Amino acid sequence: MLRYTLLRVLGAIPTLLLVIVLAFLMVHAAPGGPFDDERALPADVEANIARAYHLDEPLPKQLMRYLAGLVRGDLGPSYRYRDYTVSELIGAAFPLSLQLGAMAMLLAVVVGVSAGTVAALKQDTYLDRLVMALSLTGISIPVFVFAPVLVLLLAVKLQWLPAGWSSTTGASRLLLPVVTLALPQIAYIARLTRASMIDVLSRDFIRTARAQGLGTATVVRLHALKPAMLPVLSYMGPAIAAILTGSVVVEEIFGIPGLGQFFVRGALNRDYTLVLGIVVFYATLIVSLNLIVDVLYGAIDPRVRYR
Amino acid sequence: MSVLRYRAISVSGGILLTIAVFALVGPWISPHDYVTTDFDRQLVAPTMAGAQIFGTDDLGRDLFVRAMLGIRVTLLVAIVASLVSLFIGVAYGAVAGFVGGRVDAVMMRFVDTLYALPFIFFVILLMVAFERNFLLIFIAIGAVNWLDMARIVRGQTLSLREREFIDAARLTGVSTRRIIWRHIAPNLIGVVVVYVTLTIPQAILVESFLSFLGLGVQEPQTSLGALVDAGVNQMEGASWTLLIPAGLLALILMCFNFVGDGLRDFFDARHVS
Numbered sequence: 001m002l003r004y005t006l007l008r009v010l011g012a013i014p015t016l017l018l019v020i021v022l023a024f025l026m027v028h029a030a031p032g033g034p035f036d037d038e039r040a041l042p043a044d045v046e047a048n049i050a051r052a053y054h055l056d057e058p059l060p061k062q063l064m065r066y067l068a069g070l071v072r073g074d075l076g077p078s079y080r081y082r083d084y085t086v087s088e089l090i091g092a093a094f095p096l097s098l099q100l101g102a103m104a105m106l107l108a109v110v111v112g113v114s115a116g117t118v119a120a121l122k123q124d125t126y127l128d129r130l131v132m133a134l135s136l137t138g139i140s141i142p143v144f145v146f147a148p149v150l151v152l153l154l155a156v157k158l159q160w161l162p163a164g165w166s167s168t169t170g171a172s173r174l175l176l177p178v179v180t181l182a183l184p185q186i187a188y189i190a191r192l193t194r195a196s197m198i199d200v201l202s203r204d205f206i207r208t209a210r211a212q213g214l215g216t217a218t219v220v221r222l223h224a225l226k227p228a229m230l231p232v233l234s235y236m237g238p239a240i241a242a243i244l245t246g247s248v249v250v251e252e253i254f255g256i257p258g259l260g261q262f263f264v265r266g267a268l269n270r271d272y273t274l275v276l277g278i279v280v281f282y283a284t285l286i287v288s289l290n291l292i293v294d295v296l297y298g299a300i301d302p303r304v305r306y307r
Numbered sequence: 308m309s310v311l312r313y314r315a316i317s318v319s320g321g322i323l324l325t326i327a328v329f330a331l332v333g334p335w336i337s338p339h340d341y342v343t344t345d346f347d348r349q350l351v352a353p354t355m356a357g358a359q360i361f362g363t364d365d366l367g368r369d370l371f372v373r374a375m376l377g378i379r380v381t382l383l384v385a386i387v388a389s390l391v392s393l394f395i396g397v398a399y400g401a402v403a404g405f406v407g408g409r410v411d412a413v414m415m416r417f418v419d420t421l422y423a424l425p426f427i428f429f430v431i432l433l434m435v436a437f438e439r440n441f442l443l444i445f446i447a448i449g450a451v452n453w454l455d456m457a458r459i460v461r462g463q464t465l466s467l468r469e470r471e472f473i474d475a476a477r478l479t480g481v482s483t484r485r486i487i488w489r490h491i492a493p494n495l496i497g498v499v500v501v502y503v504t505l506t507i508p509q510a511i512l513v514e515s516f517l518s519f520l521g522l523g524v525q526e527p528q529t530s531l532g533a534l535v536d537a538g539v540n541q542m543e544g545a546s547w548t549l550l551i552p553a554g555l556l557a558l559i560l561m562c563f564n565f566v567g568d569g570l571r572d573f574f575d576a577r578h579v580s
Contacts, residue, residue, distance in 0.1 A: 015420050026432050136568075140561040142512055144519045144532070145553045148539045152550075156543055241425045245516075252520065253539065263428075264520050267435045275435050279428045286425055 004298045004305040012291045019283040020070070024063055027276045053077070075277035080269045086277035089262060094281075097251070097258035101243050103178045108185035108239070113232065115186070116193025117220060123198060131190060138187025144249045147180040151253070177250045184246070185239050192235055197228040226300070233297055237290040244282055316569040319562035326559060330378035339369035341376045342527045353547055362547050364537060373529055374552055378559070380530040381511055384445060388510035389503050391449025396456025397499060401487045403457070404464025415461065418454055426451045427513065434522045444523060448513045452506050459502055463495050505567035508560045515556060531556040 041049075050056045054065060069076060075086035119131040154161050154176065162173050200206065201224055209223045248260035255261075259278060266274035298305045334341065339359070344366040353362040361370035403414040430447045437443055467473065468491070476486050515532025517523035524530040531552050538549030 023429070023432060026429070027436050029436065136564065137561065140508070140564045141557045142515065142560070144516065145535060145557055148535070148542060148549055149553055152542050152546055156546075238422065244425055245427045249516070249519065263431070264522075267431050267520075267522060270435055272435070275432060279425075279432055282425050282428055 001298065001305065005295050008291055008294050008298075012287050016284060016287050019287070020067070020280050021063065023276055023279045023283070024066055025059075027272050028059060028062070053079075070280070075280065076273045078271055078274045080266070080271040080274065086274050089274060090259060090277060090281055093257065093259040093262050096256060097247055097260060100174070100177055100181065100250070100256065100258060101240075101247055103174065104181035104185070104243055104246075105239070107178060107182040108189055108243075109232070111182070112186040112189025113193050113229070116190040117197055117225075117228075119190065119194045120197035120201065121216065121220070128194075132194070135187035135190045138183050139191075141184075143180055143184060143246045144253065146183055147176075147250055147253045150176060150180055173254075177254045177256060181243060181246050181250050185242060188239070189232055189235065192231050193228065196231045197224060200224045200228040203227075230297070230301055233293060233300070236293045237286070240289050241286055244286070313569075315565050319565040319569075322558065323562045323566070326378060326555070327382065330375045330382065333375035334372045337369065337372050337375075339372050341368060341372045341529070344368055353551075361551050362545070364541070364548055370534075370548065370551065374531075374534060374555060377529045377531045377534050377552065378555065380524055380528065381514060381532070381556075381559070384448065384514045384524075384530070385507045385510040387445040388448035388452065388514070389506045391446055392452040392456055392506055392510070393499060393503055395449065396453035397460050397492060397495065399453065400457040400460025400462075401464050401491050401495070404461035405468050405483070405487050405491060407465070407468070411461070415458075418457055422454055427516065430513065430517065431520075431522060434517065441524070444514065444517065448510050451513060452509050456499070456502055456506065459498055460495055463498055464491055467491055467494055501567065501570045504563060504570055508563035508567070511556075511560060511563070531559075 047056070054062055057065070066076065073087060075090070078084050078086050078089060081089060115131050115135075119128045122128050161176055206219060206224055209219045214222075244260075247258065248263055250256070251258045251260035252264055259281075263275065263278045265271075266278065353360055359369055359371065361374055364370055364373065399414065399418075403411045430451060433443065433447050473486060473490060476490050481490075511531075514523060515530060515535070518530045518532030519536045521533075521536065524533055526533075534552035535549065535556065538552055542549040
């Protein structure tokens with residue numbers, strides 16, 4: 001297990017490095033400088049700015065400086081929010097996004113796994129068909145269509161829930177964003193769970209368990225659930241990436257001042273360092289979470305450790 | 308293939324075809340165009356008067372014509388992006404599958420790595436770095452969506468390369484590159500066509516996501532994602548500006564998913580449940 005974990009960690013490092021270098025080069029290959037404005041600056045002022053931000057150095061040296069900064073957790077200064085560093089901005093905005101994402105993920109796993117299991121147990125009944133039809137709909141409809149339509153219906157027309165983030169401070173303001181963020185993942189996880197649960201339930205060890213006189217609930221809980229969860233566990237990586245992507249939209253629609261909103265603002269303002277910093281931060285987050293999923297997978301299913 | 312499934316495919320296909328025809332012909336027969344603003348007729352609800360069946364937007368532009376134009380742009384971006392991803396995916400997958408061994412292992416490990424990355428953020432990074440170039444949107448989306456295609460093509464190629472006609476080609480001295488393009492690639496068409504129908508909705512999703520955030524298609528051009536974005540700002544007084552483009556986008560995505568899923572089940576026996 002230790003060997004397996006170490007191998008995984010060593011495998012993740014080059015991936016991360018590749019991503020960071022790629023993102024860095026993309027931003028620096030951009031035509032025009034970050035401070036190109038409508039009104040031209042005097043040449044010496046421009047040179048001074050370039051020197052202050054180390055833009056006059058050759059690219060490899062800038063890259064090295066950036067990587068060295070990363071190790072110390074320094075993502076450089078923001079080009080637009082003049083008095084802040086990128087790390088400060090991320091540190092201020094991320095906790096909210098984390099809260100939103102973690103709640104959505106929890107909701108997606110609990111509801112998705114339950115719905116998928118029920119559908120598998122009631123295979124080919126109307127209940128099963130209903131769950132599958134709903135989940136195909138959930139997969140097809142994007143978050144940025146779901147979210148405004150739900151707001152229109154539940155907040156504007158029926159006025160059951162607050163529409164915007166700033167209009168209240170209660171927990172109710174989290175409900176709609178979390179649900180819309182979780183919906184596509186619920187749909188996907190339900191389909192995955194159903195397929196793998198049907199597969200597991202047809203195995204010999206389930207028949208043996210049933211032959212011992214155990215009820216359906218006990219068989220599912222004690223015997224079927226763990227092996228059936230493996231495909232869901234390996235979907236966690238893509239799911240995390242999808243929730244991060246979705247949070248950009250959800251934060252924009254509900255006006256939540258999280259990291260996703262900063263990212264979009266940064267992209268629209270051409271704040272190179274902020275956008276680069278957030279991409280690097282997200283990539284690091286996703287690669288580390290994937291690593292954790294991989295290691296967990298190895299802990300649950302010993303077979304993968306020796307592949 | 309069950310009757311039900313067959314019906315689902317033909318109905319979804321029919322809806323898509325109808326939408327496409329409307330998108331092509333609609334702006335041409337409508338008396339309105341997509342840029343002319345009319346400040347006497349702002350946010351008019353859908354009405355038969357003046358043939359404004361989808362109403363108007365906040366600048367008094369006809370929403371029917373704009374929606375049809377948006378569908379054109381959305382479909383065009385999706386098809387071109389799918390072709391880009393098809394080209395990359397087939398080339399990558401065919402090479403990995405045909406060469407095999409260590410090269411294959413490294414190439415597929417790379418694909419696995421890319422799978423878990425937040426690709427959309429790289430697309431946004433590209434948009435920021437290189438202005439909002441329309442051509443670039445196509446290429447960027449295509450560059451995101453080739454992973455599935457590469458995996459499928461590799462699997463097919465692995466089984467194809469053991470066949471006699473490949474041995475025969477090799478014996479007569481055909482180069483590896485030529486074998487891949489002239490002998491392997493044509494045999495992949497069936498699977499590839501099925502997966503393109505599944506790639507198109509993914510490309511639509513990325514395009515409308517970018518346009519929704521204001522990073523995609525720019526005014527006065529429009530796409531379904533941009534129209535949804537505009538509708539969000541007007542929804543309290545004029546819900547049709549949101550519901551019409553949102554409904555059209557959802558309908559198109561669902562139809563593509565139904566057709567793609569159905570075709571995949573038809574061609575790939577392992578997926579039949």
